[in-house]
Amino acid sequence: MDSPIGGEEYLFKIVLIGDSAVGKSNLLSRFARNEFDTNSKATIGVEFQTQVVEIEGKEVKAQIWDTAGQERFRAVTSAYYRGALGALVVYDITRKGTFDGIKRWLQELDTQNDSSIVRMLVGNKCDLENIREVSIEEGKTLAEAEGMFFIETSALDATNVQTAFEIVIREIYNNMSRKVLNSDSYKAELSANRVSLSNGSGSKESKFGSCCS
Ligand SMILES: Nc1nc2c(ncn2[C@@H]2O[C@H](COP(=O)(O)OP(=O)(O)O)[C@@H](O)[C@H]2O)c(=O)[nH]1
Ligand SMILES: [Mg+2]
DSSP states (O other): OOOOOOTTTTEEEEEOOOOSSSSSHHHHHHHHSSSSSSSSOOOOSOOEEEEEOOOOOOOEEEEOOOOTGGGGGOOOOOHHHTOOOEEEEETTOHHHHHTTTTTHHHHHHHSSSSOEEEEEEEEEOOTOGOOOOOOOHHHHHHHHHHHEEEEOOOOOOOHHHHHHHHHHHHHHHHHHHHHHHHHHHHHHHHHHTTTOOOSEEEEEOOOOOOOOO
16 A cells, blocks of 8 residues: 555545644545535545556555544544554644644654655644734644644635645655665666666655744
């Protein structure tokens, strides 16, 4: 699931986490199908959606996992995190409690994954400026402290949704390229004139600056 198909194709598993009703499912449907749903209903059935992105002429498949509502019961399973190379950690800018909840999600992510996972803090619902409870500054500050990317999005009006996912996908790709280019096996394969890239989940190098809307 989390390994490349081979040759010059890539498959990156990315997970969406964050408190209930922050907009995770809608961020995914906006990104994958350009759809928004005003009814808040637990996503049942579909575990993930795959979206193809082109980077440097290469086809990259992002397999994006949605929680199917388990976060209500704080019962997101370890299988959900397994093999993930990226995470969008989402809060709702109109509900401070969901921002305070981020720390717990980051802890859970730390215990479930190796530290090289690309993490982006996402403040969703930025279309609701009039009832904002979390400032952009607060978001940026937390992201900087945690060494994460930062962006504000609106799944409703599509602001920054594509960008949020693409930054994460691109960063995974860059980390992987760096790792592979430096590895002995890459050099060996180069001399054999055949290069097949492995996923970057073993990489330990990475802490990023923040990036904001
Ligand atoms: N105004 C606004 N509402 C949103 C946005 N994203 C999601 N919602 C609404 O927030 C509620 C929860 O969204 P959902 O995607 O189900 O959240 P999840 O529980 O995190 O998957 C739904 O009523 C959505 O219509 C957004 O960007 N702006
Ligand atoms: Mg959902």
